[in-house]
Amino acid sequence: AQTVTQSQPEMSVQEAETVTLSCTYDTSESDYYLFWYKQPPSRQMILVIRQEAYKQQNATENRFSVNFQKAAKSFSLKISDSQLGDAAMYFCAYRSGETSGSRLTFGEGTQLTVNP
């Protein structure tokens, strides 16, 4: 079974600075997808970014980018120019690319605090 590990329960960053959240995963599959979801105090789960394992290029979405290291099974999220609204719980998630792989497997989450 696939597992996702987020080793940083809490992180903090100064407004306008850059922060990197770590995620590692374990899988024997070659076709899969990785995601970062954000959960602010409202508890809504919001998609931040998605990475297909077959793509070598790291995904970017505005101030959010990932460092996808397939051989190391590492998938970190970099937030640039941090804003107060980025404060949230961030979850890394894995999804199989096989036909039976409909579920998302989540890590434990990293609580990000943004200091003004």
Added chain:
Amino acid sequence: DSGVTQTPKHLITATGQRVTLRCSPRSGDLSVYWYQQSLDQGLQFLIHYYNGEERAKGNILERFSAQQFPDLHSELNLSSLELGDSALYFCASSVAGYRDTQYFGPGTRLTVL
């Protein structure tokens, strides 16, 4: 706003009772997924429906059941409720299946007293 709606937002009930949580997927989405978020278990996948048919089951208790109706909305039924069932229940939807991004609803907060 993801386009996925869930009702009710909050539900408070007693042990032994039965409740129904409702989810309407985004327009055009055929797949609905249910997840449970609790303090001790984290975010756990419960079940996946595609166009009315069950496609995958996760760690869903026998006391829990779900279905997806012809209009594609889904209901999660929780019965013989226990204190440990208190959690945030999310519904997510995607266009079709395993290669599509899942978009989450706002969740239903269930409190069992």
